[in-house]
Amino acid sequence: KVDKDDIVGNIPDKQLTLQQFDENFDKFCYPPRSLCPDHKIKACIWMYEDLGLISKFHISMHTLVHFILMVRKGYREPPYHNWDHAFSVMHHAYLLAKNLELNDKLSDLEIIALLTACICHDVDHRGTNNAFQVNSKSALASLYSSEGSVLERHHFAQTVCILSTSGCNIFENMKRKDYAQTLDLIKNIILATDVATHLQIMPQLEDLAKNGLNLSSKNHRMLLLSLCMTASDLSDQTKNWKTTKNTSKLIYKEFFSQGDLEKRMGNLPAIINDRERACVPQLQINFIEHIALPAYKVLANLFAEYIEVYERVQRNLKRWRLVEKEFLSRGLPNNDSLDFLT
Ligand SMILES: Cc1nc2ccc(C(=O)N[C@]34C[C@H]5C[C@H](C[C@H](C5)C3)C4)cc2n2c(-c3ccccc3Cl)nnc12
Numbered sequence: 001k002v003d004k005d006d007i008v009g010n011i012p013d014k015q016l017t018l019q020q021f022d023e024n025f026d027k028f029c030y031p032p033r034s035l036c037p038d039h040k041i042k043a044c045i046w047m048y049e050d051l052g053l054i055s056k057f058h059i060s061m062h063t064l065v066h067f068i069l070m071v072r073k074g075y076r077e078p079p080y081h082n083w084d085h086a087f088s089v090m091h092h093a094y095l096l097a098k099n100l101e102l103n104d105k106l107s108d109l110e111i112i113a114l115l116t117a118c119i120c121h122d123v124d125h126r127g128t129n130n131a132f133q134v135n136s137k138s139a140l141a142s143l144y145s146s147e148g149s150v151l152e153r154h155h156f157a158q159t160v161c162i163l164s165t166s167g168c169n170i171f172e173n174m175k176r177k178d179y180a181q182t183l184d185l186i187k188n189i190i191l192a193t194d195v196a197t198h199l200q201i202m203p204q205l206e207d208l209a210k211n212g213l214n215l216s217s218k219n220h221r222m223l224l225l226s227l228c229m230t231a232s233d234l235s236d237q238t239k240n241w242k243t244t245k246n247t248s249k250l251i252y253k254e255f256f257s258q259g260d261l262e263k264r265m266g267n268l269p270a271i272i273n274d275r276e277r278a279c280v281p282q283l284q285i286n287f288i289e290h291i292a293l294p295a296y297k298v299l300a301n302l303f304a305e306y307i308e309v310y311e312r313v314q315r316n317l318k319r320w321r322l323v324e325k326e327f328l329s330r331g332l333p334n335n336d337s338l339d340f341l342t
């Protein structure tokens with residue numbers, strides 16, 4: 001267990017430098033999941049520091065450490081929607097801020113809202129999706145199903161709870177108006193992580209790619225923040241094949257466990273959750289082709305520095321097509337053979 005005092009203790013200013021992790025830490029090719037647990041906590045602090053947010057918003061180091069430890073504690077341990085996922089998502093948002101120089105386009109308030117939404121966006125996830133909440137009439141569904149995006153509303157509610165815990169409110173030194181605006185941004189950014197919502201705003205995002213970004217439009221700024229959030233949420237697809245392949249194993253382990261549970265409850269699971277009916281390579285190709293790639297394409301249209309990221313997603317898609325051929329040539333899909341994924 002990591003005690004906050006020994007973290008704060010050994011972060012003398014000189015040590016808060018990039019080198020303490022890896023010289024590629026702030027590059028798009030860097031795989032954040034490879035960082036060891038203790039360093040993930042320190043790296044969260046470093047990312048706020050490196051974007052100048054600690055001094056800008058007068059955040060006390062003790063409060064920031066306490067906040068990060070509380071967020072980590074807020075995550076459960078399903079195969080995919082856990083602390084490692086949250087950290088990798090926050091890391092990608094940090095890469096966007098740093099490599100696309102978002103601080104020229106977005107305010108510090110919008111950037112700290114994006115970074116904080118990322119680390120909190122899946123807090124207390126149970127490893128089951130929104131459809132499961134509604135079908136199983138879960139407690140979360142009774143709370144939020146009338147508004148939709150059941151899980152995402154819960155993740156935001158949990159975020160507010162953490163911020164209201166004494167000694168954890170990293171925004172405590174903000175002016176009241178800024179505080180309200182930051183919480184409102186975090187809410188909308190976390191709500192944007194519902195894939196169904198992302199699909200609804202896709203036409204507006206395509207329009208952004210075609211006609212360009214008008215930063216004096218509040219709607220355009222919110223669209224950009226939502227796109228950065230989605231790009232970060234799916235960022236395992238932007239790394240090397242090893243990461244993409246491993247992520248699929250974790251996601252389908254979680255999806256199929258939900259399906260097993262639904263079967264035990266007497267409900268027929270969706271194909272994506274049914275280990276007997278799902279063909280993982282095909283589902284991955286569908287997801288990347290119809291959801292991930294179009295999103296990364298918009299971001300690459302808006303920022304030339306992001307084209308290398310878009311191209312890596314394309315390479316992973318090509319790899320999945322090869323895997324699919326191999327998978328089908330071995331006869332009926334048997335998902336236990338995911339291990340054959342080279
Ligand atoms: C690799 C990969 N594959 C994924 C395959 C499928 C889906 C997925 O939710 N599909 C949909 C497809 C339609 C319209 C809605 C509602 C349902 C019907 C189910 C979404 C997500 C996938 N996903 C995510 C991810 C992103 C945000 C939240 C949760 C997750 Cl798991 N992150 N990485 C991946």
Ligand SMILES: [Mg+2]
Pocket residue numbers: 121122151193194
């Ligand atoms: Mg989520």
Ligand SMILES: [Zn+2]
Pocket residue numbers: 085089121122193233
């Ligand atoms: Zn997520």
